[in-house]
Amino acid sequence: MGRLRDWLYVQNTGGRLTTLLLFLPPALMIFTLFAILPIAESGLYSFYNWNGFVPLADGGRWVGLRNYEQILGHSVFHQAVWNTARIVIISMLIQLPLAMVLAMLIASKSAVNNVFRLIFFLPFILADVVAGLIWRFIYDGNYGLVAAITHLFGLEPFYPLADQSWAFNAILVVVVWKYFGYHMMIYIAGLQSVSDDLIEAAKLDGATPIQIALRIKLPLIWPAIRLSIFFSVIGALQFFEMAVPLVQSGGPGGSAHTIVTYLYEYGIVRSRVGFGSAVGVILFLVCVVFAFTYQRYVMASHK
Incomplete structure (x- = not known):
């Protein structure tokens, strides 16, 4: 009984690990692409005076907290x-x-x-x-x-x-x-x-x-x-x-x-x-x- 219980535990653990490996990476990738990265980019852009039509490196001007000051x-x-x-x-x-x-x-x-x-x-x-x-x-x-x-x-x-x-x-x-x-x-x-x-x-x-x-x-x-x-x-x-x-x-x-x-x-x-x-x-x-x-x-x- 002890060996059977150990075998079932290993099988159950392995099944959970397989499920995590199959479904967690795609979910994390989608969440990162459509939630984490846009939020992070918004935080970065908020410190610039930028119109969004040209690359940030070319048309963006660093203004620090000025945008927040103007908003408030x-x-x-x-x-x-x-x-x-x-x-x-x-x-x-x-x-x-x-x-x-x-x-x-x-x-x-x-x-x-x-x-x-x-x-x-x-x-x-x-x-x-x-x-x-x-x-x-x-x-x-x-x-x-x-x-x-x-x-x-x-x-x-x-x-x-x-x-x-x-x-x-x-x-x-x-x-x-x-x-x-x-x-x-x-x-x-x-x-x-x-x-x-x-x-x-x-x-x-x-x-x-x-x-x-x-x-x-x-x-x-x-x-x-x-x-x-x-x-x-x-x-x-x-x-x-x-x-x-x-x-x-x-x-x-x-x-x-x-x-x-x-x-x-x-x-x-x-x-x-x-x-x-x-x-x-x-x-x-x-x-x-x-x-x-x-x-x-x-x-x-x-x-």
């Missing part, structure tokens, strides 16, 4: 950071609570609830660019839904996306509409794992629906809520595709920029690759710090 002192970047924070705030205060309420209402399995789930989830299925183009037409002050409303009430034409005080608020409406269904489905998955016997026992004890929701369902689906919050914050930090069709060049006076659209406008459109790389490095560090901090103090501490 740029009022448009401050607005972009605040707009990104506003997406997070609106998600926490409106989008996620709305998703939770709807999930509570249609979590039970039935044909009618399945229809409502499909309706509420449909906006998330749309590509971000398509959703942006649809809402750009809706907000059009000449031909869209806003134009129809203003014409119905005899008001002056109104152009939300061209108004400095309204442009980003209009984007926030689209963000809530587009993504609340995604978070709703996460909550529904968590709610369906709650035992029906537990709910029935609470009802027999005289608990009201609100008490059941607050004291039984919410604590039991806390892992799903944590995951939803994480996706919401990371999504806000990376918000880009839907904003470009809505407000090209960051809207009036740059008032509708997020961090990523700021990077795109000042780094790519204006051919300032070094400057844009510095913005990318800052965004990367923010995402990494948030991810590790959230994992350490929120996800890991409530397992």
Whole structure:
């Protein structure tokens, strides 16, 4: 038996080693080519004034930390950071609570609830660019839904996306509409794992629906809520595709920029690759710090 056990151990170890040798090098190579190297190159480019059209050695000029100084002192970047924070705030205060309420209402399995789930989830299925183009037409002050409303009430034409005080608020409406269904489905998955016997026992004890929701369902689906919050914050930090069709060049006076659209406008459109790389490095560090901090103090501490 001892020899057989040793032989099986050797075979099992050898099989794992073979699997590692076959699958690990290609995965590491792909990750290095498409993640590690671009990040490292962005870090290098961020110290140069470079347009990206000629080799760095020929057309790049070393500027040290000047790009970072210009970014941190740029009022448009401050607005972009605040707009990104506003997406997070609106998600926490409106989008996620709305998703939770709807999930509570249609979590039970039935044909009618399945229809409502499909309706509420449909906006998330749309590509971000398509959703942006649809809402750009809706907000059009000449031909869209806003134009129809203003014409119905005899008001002056109104152009939300061209108004400095309204442009980003209009984007926030689209963000809530587009993504609340995604978070709703996460909550529904968590709610369906709650035992029906537990709910029935609470009802027999005289608990009201609100008490059941607050004291039984919410604590039991806390892992799903944590995951939803994480996706919401990371999504806000990376918000880009839907904003470009809505407000090209960051809207009036740059008032509708997020961090990523700021990077795109000042780094790519204006051919300032070094400057844009510095913005990318800052965004990367923010995402990494948030991810590790959230994992350490929120996800890991409530397992």
